[in-house]
Amino acid sequence: MNSIDPEKTTIAELASFERWDEQPMTALIEHILTRFHEPLRRELPRLIEMTRRVERVHGEKPSCPKGVGDLLEQLQGELEPHMQKEEQILFPMIRDGRGFMAEGPVRVMEQDHDAAAEALVQLRELTHDFTPPEEACKTWTALYLGLAELDRELKQHIHLENNVLFPQALAGSE
Secondary structure: OOOOOOOOOOHHHHHOOOOHHHOOHHHHHHHHHHHHHHHHHHHHHHHHHHHHHHHHHHOOOOOOOOOHHHHHHHHHHHHHHHHHHHHHHHHHHHHOOOHHHOHHHHHHHHHHHHHHHHHHHHHHHHOOOOOOOOOOOHHHHHHHHHHHHHHHHHHHHHHHHHHHHHHHHHOOOO
């Protein structure tokens, strides 16, 4: 089930809120590909470059987020093959009506999601909850905004797969 936090949801978000649990799985898969997979492939390299720039310029400052670049590269290295497995194996199974046979691949995807969620926890810790220090330059501030967006998007992505798509697929829903 999609959930809304009324304290953190804007009017525009409410107006565009989609009940993906009521949509065909093929529509949900297309949404995941275009809304999450494609942007993630563009955004992670950009965030890594920004992180490396901040580390080069501000690395001597105690407030510099050391380790963020390495963590993002590790996350990218784990997410790319994960998305490829979904796109080449799991999603075609679901589209072909064989989602009920996908228990093994789904469990692997869920384990990958757990690892990605742990990386997000580490990112929050390293960046003090994405709060730039007072001396942060524009790139540093933009980096933290981008990381906060990555956190929100990846959590929503994982939620849709773990709590909507996978259960429906395993249940043999259309």
